[in-house]
Amino acid sequence: MHLTLKAIGLSILFFLSQTSVHSQVPNILLGRPSSTSITLSILAKQNTSFYVEYGTEPGLYSQITTNQDLIADTPLELDLKNLLPDTRYFYRINYRVIGTGNFIFSPEYSFHTQRKAGSSFVFTVEADEHLYDKKGVENLYQICLMNQALDQPDFMLSLGDIFGDDHNWSTISSGELDILHKNYRPLLGSICHSIPFYVCLGNHEGENDYYFNKNQGNNLCVWGTQWRKFYYPNPFPDGFYSGNTTEEPYGIGHPENYYAWTWGNTLFVVLDVYRDQNDSNVKPGAWDWTLGFPQYTWLKNTLEGSSAMFKFVFAHHIRGQGRGGISNAKYFEWGGYEQNGSNFTFAAKRPGWAKPIHQLFKDNGVSIFFQGHDHVFAHEVLDGVTYQALPMAADSTYHIGMLANSDAYTSDTVEGSGHLRVQVDPNCVKVDFVRAYLPADTVDGKHKNKEVAFSYTLGNCSTTGLQPKNKKQTQLNIYPNPAHDFIDISYSGNINPSTIFRLLTSQGQVVEETPLNRIETKQLADGIYTLQMWTGDVFIHQKVLIKHTN
Numbered sequence: 001m002h003l004t005l006k007a008i009g010l011s012i013l014f015f016l017s018q019t020s021v022h023s024q025v026p027n028i029l030l031g032r033p034s035s036t037s038i039t040l041s042i043l044a045k046q047n048t049s050f051y052v053e054y055g056t057e058p059g060l061y062s063q064i065t066t067n068q069d070l071i072a073d074t075p076l077e078l079d080l081k082n083l084l085p086d087t088r089y090f091y092r093i094n095y096r097v098i099g100t101g102n103f104i105f106s107p108e109y110s111f112h113t114q115r116k117a118g119s120s121f122v123f124t125v126e127a128d129e130h131l132y133d134k135k136g137v138e139n140l141y142q143i144c145l146m147n148q149a150l151d152q153p154d155f156m157l158s159l160g161d162i163f164g165d166d167h168n169w170s171t172i173s174s175g176e177l178d179i180l181h182k183n184y185r186p187l188l189g190s191i192c193h194s195i196p197f198y199v200c201l202g203n204h205e206g207e208n209d210y211y212f213n214k215n216q217g218n219n220l221c222v223w224g225t226q227w228r229k230f231y232y233p234n235p236f237p238d239g240f241y242s243g244n245t246t247e248e249p250y251g252i253g254h255p256e257n258y259y260a261w262t263w264g265n266t267l268f269v270v271l272d273v274y275r276d277q278n279d280s281n282v283k284p285g286a287w288d289w290t291l292g293f294p295q296y297t298w299l300k301n302t303l304e305g306s307s308a309m310f311k312f313v314f315a316h317h318i319r320g321q322g323r324g325g326i327s328n329a330k331y332f333e334w335g336g337y338e339q340n341g342s343n344f345t346f347a348a349k350r351p352g353w354a355k356p357i358h359q360l361f362k363d364n365g366v367s368i369f370f371q372g373h374d375h376v377f378a379h380e381v382l383d384g385v386t387y388q389a390l391p392m393a394a395d396s397t398y399h400i401g402m403l404a405n406s407d408a409y410t411s412d413t414v415e416g417s418g419h420l421r422v423q424v425d426p427n428c429v430k431v432d433f434v435r436a437y438l439p440a441d442t443v444d445g446k447h448k449n450k451e452v453a454f455s456y457t458l459g460n461c462s463t464t465g466l467q468p469k470n471k472k473q474t475q476l477n478i479y480p481n482p483a484h485d486f487i488d489i490s491y492s493g494n495i496n497p498s499t500i501f502r503l504l505t506s507q508g509q510v511v512e513e514t515p516l517n518r519i520e521t522k523q524l525a526d527g528i529y530t531l532q533m534w535t536g537d538v539f540i541h542q543k544v545l546i547k548h549t550n
Helices: 003-017 138-150 174-182 185-189 220-231 293-304 357-363 400-408
Strands: 027-031 038-043 048-055 068-070 076-080 088-097 109-112 121-126 156-158 197-199 259-263 266-270 310-315 368-371 377-382 385-389 418-425 428-435 452-459 475-479 486-492 500-504 510-514 518-520 527-534 539-546
Touching: 027 185, 027 197, 048 076, 068 076, 121 138, 138 185, 138 418, 174 220, 266 293, 293 357, 357 385, 377 452, 486 527, 510 518
Parallel strands: 121 156, 156 197, 266 310, 310 368, 368 385
Antiparallel strands: 027 038, 038 076, 048 068, 048 088, 088 109, 121 418, 259 266, 377 385, 418 428, 428 452, 475 486, 486 518, 500 510, 500 527, 527 539
């Protein structure tokens, strides 16, 4: 059963069944999953009372939390503790606007606690959403998110440039940063009620020392950190996660900016390549850029102390700025050499440091280093370490990064928008670049949404179970097509009660969403539309022409 997709379908049906804004289900975003706990960040538009029911069987909730109150537009973090390791949990939230009648229950959602060693699982990675500066398009980002939900990942990571915005750092206000961070909650909440979310910081978040030391705490870095932590529960050192133990002033506490954990037979390490810098330059280069000795020492100890089969490291970009992957890996703190490539000066430039970062990766068996920033998919290998750059999640031109930055890479650059799907097996890893397309951009048949543009494997994959699952074929028939006043939909195959239909314009705007198999079209403008069908097992789509005149 595709539990995540079922939860999404039920969520949409639930929204359709509500006639009052007072009945709107609170926004839920999962974070910090561990072997025995998970954090629910719950946000409502009105003062709301709620409690959560949860258990290990669908529809059967053996545990219940106490009643709690939400203040409008103020998220509350609820920790579910004493959970069973390596177990899928099902839950729902029961809620009511304070002062109203009976509690209303949400759709059923789910999550998985830490997988045991030897388990197979999937996670997804996205980067550079850039909705704040319009480089990213919200309609396309929604498609990218739904594509990730269909992959049924245990969790997802974003590699930064999510919230922004450092373009006007000297004049931006705390209130503006509140809005920038809040704007992603409805989008991520559409799937992250069942997919825990991790934040890796980008350069445009502005969380660096250059801004931190301005105006005694009234600045982009401090406000950005405060609002990020307010809306998004990132890990901090707690026994399950390791990370930054420093507690910062101005009410920040743990900045929750770099951290690591183990899931199955895989070590995950998320770096912050911006915070600990020379504050005289907002874009430090050469030897001025640094992870900082505390983060470097933590990284070294984390890699050396792990016996995981696979080790993945994530950052917004190698050495923070610049462009490219392995073209940067040889130099300065990352590789030890001067830019001329002939003088190895690491010992002199970093006295007391053991070795350059790439050498740490090589010596400790790092499988893949994932990075964003360059807005293009690129796959490179240096000394057995894969350097993997991610495309933008929602670039509707599909080639911003390819045109601007592909020449900074040495091999395997591919244009397009979307996410990476990573399937982990006990002895094998499979990485797929899954493209996202607006419906209008698939009309010519050259591309289709969710196509795999590039794929590769690591490890012993000869006996892996990572091949795509065979699904029952579903036939979707639309009549009449072209349509005038209505369209009727018939289908066959593996259908369940959570089936929903969406009709979208060529620009990806939803004009109708319904569980019914008849859609009225007389009020819609002439043009080519896309009909999407979601069920618990299938996501398919088909073009339909609406034409009112001969």
